Amino acid sequence: MFAFDPQSNPYPISRQATYARNGMVATSQPLAAQAGLDILKKGGNAIDAAIATAACLTVVEPTSNGIGGDAYALVWVKGKLHGLNGSGPAPKSISIEAVKEAGYDKIPKFGWIPVTVPGVPAAWAALSEKFGKLPFKEVLEPAIRYAEEGFPLSPVLSKYWNRAYQIFKENLKKDMFKHWFETFIPNGKVPKAGDIWKSPGHAKTLREIGETNADSFYRGELAEKIDQFSKDNGGFLTKEDLASYRAEWVQPIGVNYRGYDVWEIPPNGQGLVALQALNILNGFEFEARDTVDTLHKQIEAIKLAFADGFKYITDEIHMKYSSEELLSESYAARRRNLITDTALLPEAGDPSSSGTVYLSTADHEGNMVSFIQSNYMGFGSGLVVPGTGIALQNRGHDFSMDPNHSNALVGGKKTINTIIPGFLTKDNEAIGPFGVMGGYMQPQGHVQVVMNTIDFGMNPQTALDAPRWQWMKEKSVHVEHRFAHHLIQGLAEKGHQMQLAVEPNSFGRGQIIWRDPETGVLIGGTESRTDGAIASW
DSSP states (O other): OOOOOTTOOOSTTOOOOEEESSEEEEESOHHHHHHHHHHHHTTOOHHHHHHHHHHHHHHHOTTTOOTBSEEEEEEEETTEEEEEEEOOOOOTTOBHHHHHHTTOSSOOSSSSTTOOOOOHHHHHHHHHHHHOSSOHHHHTHHHHHHHHHOEEOOHHHHHHHHHHHHHHHHHOOSGGGHHHHHHHSGGGOOOOTTOEEOOHHHHHHHHHHHHTTTHHHHHSHHHHHHHHHHHHTTOSOOHHHHHTOOOEEEOOEEEEETTEEEEEOOTTBTHHHHHHHHHHHTTSOOSOSSSHHHHHHHHHHHHHHHHHHHHHOSSGGGOSSOHHHHTOHHHHHHHHTTOOSSOOOOOOOOGGGOOOEEEEEEETTSOEEEEEEEOSTTTTTSOEETTTTEEBOOGGGGSBSOTTSTTBOBTTOOOOBOOOOEEEEETTEEEEEEEEESGGGHHHHHHHHHHHHHTTOOOHHHHHHSOOEEEEETTEEEEOTTSOHHHHHHHHHTTOEEEEOSSTTOSOEEEEEEEOTTTOOEEEEEOTTTTOEEEEO
16 A cells, blocks of 8 residues: 555644544544434445445534535445536526626625525435445435434534634624525524534425425425525526426546556546646655655646636536646646746647545445535525525635636526546555545645645644645745745745745645555544544444
8 A cells, every 4th residue: 555654643633543443534524523423333234335325424514515515526336436526507597797787797705696506415316326234314314313313523523613703793694595594603602612502494495305305395395495585685596497406427537646646536537637736746866855856846747727717617517628738648748837936827738739525434344425515605595595504605706707617697597616536446446435625625634634634744633734736826835834934935036926824724624545455454634723523433
């Protein structure tokens, strides 16, 4: 497998990796991880555990995801990797002209305009139907219980909850937003760490989703409630948009990086950016992680990959260039040749001339799941469907209002999506799921975690705990406060505009589960930057 030393621990904050044999769940909330483990112990498989964990996360981490969001999954079953795109399109009736007529020159962050069709319930149901062992409604029971009975907030969760409240109280003045405050700020008080929060409407909705295999959400009573709320407030989303939606099984895309195959979901997700960067970096040799040369080349590769991603990635059928063209070795070589000893201003190339939660699960049968879901920008649009606990996403905010842009707003089209699950294989055998959530940090986190593992031999926990950098724009790079001063200075001398991050939790939150192909032992790491936990047996 990997050449990492299980005892190595070069970073002071790092815990040791977790080892287990029968099953493992890694995610950002201990209660959700334990819920997934309970499902494994009841006879469920990794897919059942992933659904249970994901459903729980909509309750115990609503600051990052919800029933009204999007989801993606990479699923390893019986020697094959499957991809699921659970993102939704823009309502069919929306258009650039309609948004302008509503008084906007760009798509707002809040309200009905940025709301796209939620894919989360359909994704859960599709996973259960295709690969689950236990009844769908049974795997939702832990989430229902937490929503009905309540749970105590954890420290990092309470911080993000309060931050969202501070933003929303200043920006969400219209009557349609009152249901968010009623749901998440009960009695006008922001829950703090240790406070019990519950949502009976959320529990009722989860139960209805479980009993109808999510059909109620798209073609039943829940769809009617969403449709009516939209009509009452001038929204574009209709029950017809919901009724026509299906989660889509897709073929994962990947690149070979030093003998390992790194897999992502194809566009409209931004996993393509991570793969492009790794393709570029594959042409270099790296002697050590913490050197100016290594970091410089990583940053430059990410900049080039993002330049292409921002210009070309959208709903796949609307893309100018295919994933295969953007991931070709010849194109990677041309992009690689642009990297010099000094920082560059990134520009998109031309191949033709050449707020989220993440979880990993594994079971004793060899099944493994890499799953991610999000409402975007924390709580999303600020809209909660009355009486349901359904917080609606604002993913449509990323559409362009330029009709000539690849990602231009069009009714029925999917926008570029930041959420990306990752998966690693070698010689057609599963190594395991990995992910780092956090907006446009995600591809950057994927690259850093993959290289920490493959190039630098770090175990899963140390690979996650290692100090991270984040390219922001142009030559601007943020680093964590634990970054060595000599590295910051050396990168600055190469022309990078270096800055210690103001927000210490802006570098993503990741999870990893690797399986040793010889022994079957599971090796997990969980994020130290949040309330992360691994449940295993």
